[in-house]
Amino acid sequence: MPIIEVTELHKRYGDTVAVEDVSFTVEEGEIFGILGPNGAGKTTTVECIEGLRSPDAGAISVLGLDPRRDRAELRQRLGAQLQESSLPDKLTVAEALDLHASFYRRPADWNALLDSLHLADKRRARYRDLSGGQKQRLSIALALVGGPAVAVLDELTTGLDPQARRDTWDLIAQIRDSGVTIILVTHFMDEAQRLCDRLALVDAGRIAALDTPAGLIARAQQRQYVHFRASAPVEDAALTAQPEVDEVRRSGAQITVIGTGNLLYAVASVLARERIVAEELRVEQATLDDAFLALTGRRLQQ
């Protein structure tokens, strides 16, 4: 039973078409990703779900509510973390959470929330004195303080350092495990691949593909690459005899075997038979980046 249903959503600003026919459903308890380049229509789509914008055409149902008509009720049950939103500079972390908790019928315990977001020692810190990662975590806390059934997180890790990003990912997985359905908007492949149960690839206002991350990668049917140095000479023919192997390339002592399927196993069995040891063995597999390229004809990040 889907918790969010978006049907044939359209939205334009003047002459610019932001969203051109987007439909998808989100199941309860999943992390649903919306992935695409800047300007693809991701934020507009979630702003329509949040009730911040009126669609030009199409229907949206969130928890059985119409985001525009039932806005008051929706806001009690949907938490949103927006791009480009902040707090007054001199407001403290505790004041912000205490204030926002008072807006909701059944707020979460914000002290526990601070503990789980590693902000407990920042309680008295003013907003402007927080680091980027701390601001981002506070933003998540504010999206969750109302005890929402659905949380929409928009470009959550943009501008964070790698460690802060990984910490944030762990946190989002924990939030999902606590029963909150999450819509995650991102333009980072690794983030989507790591976190999302299902993923919509959005390009130029349309959904190019919608599947699990693994399903999208498989659909892209990218070839794999096995790189190694052989301890003794090995014939190309011995390798290409394997059905998984399409091609063998050499560059000095470096050998690259290109193929599909269980390529690594096929290569390893040939080398074992020939009593050759593979040094500096490395496997390159298709990523969501390759999938995006295959499905939309362009790269996600230029």
Added chain:
Amino acid sequence: MTPTTRNPLRSLPVSVLAKLVSVEAKLLLREPGALAFGILFPSALLLGLGAVPLLREPSPEFGGLRFVDYWAPSALILGLGIMGLQHIPTTVAAYREKGVLRRMSTTPVGPGAVLVAQLIVAFASGVVTAAVLIASAWAVLDVSPPEQPWWFALSFAVGYGSLLAVGMLIAAVVPSVRLATGAATLAYMVTMVIGGVFLPRFFFPDALARLGDYTPPGVQAMLDSWSGEAVPDPLQLGTMALIGGVAAAVAARFFRWE
């Protein structure tokens, strides 16, 4: 970006409004500039001028009053202008530019509640400014407290209320903090000139002096009720109430939420 928030206030329980007001009050208390110039400076300036003996002599130019009696309402206007025409427009524009209002629009309370809380805090700080000024002028310069307290309270409420409405109108329509600061400063200077802050209105051409009687915050009505020389002209109060009402309505109708 088109604003789509039609009913920014939604439901606003009193307990939530009280909490918003207390948070906005705390934030104001953390702004030393607004506190010093908005609340304390008018009293300090009046007491400073009162240290000049000549300005403590009754003079026919001030209708038999001393300069300090005559100018006390202008000192108050100096502080009210800081709050209403400087602090409010720039704070609200910054709230919009930094996405504070945007974040509020995702909550059940909505962004309008923040503005209501801002106005309540600004009004209360104006009351404090007036109280400090009246008390210090009375204690130090023997400027008697308003002779017609109820008329004075009404003149203050109408005058300052309409000034705040004008400040919110500036905040509503200017697109950026920079423009808000510019427009607010212009409005502030005009208000200060007309309110006789820079130059006693005694020196004004008649038309300019009369203009100040009818435009927010209405220095003449405050002076009349403070000195007890006359009952404030209902036409002056009515005109200011009208200006304030129109400014508030236009601000509410055309407020840029993003």
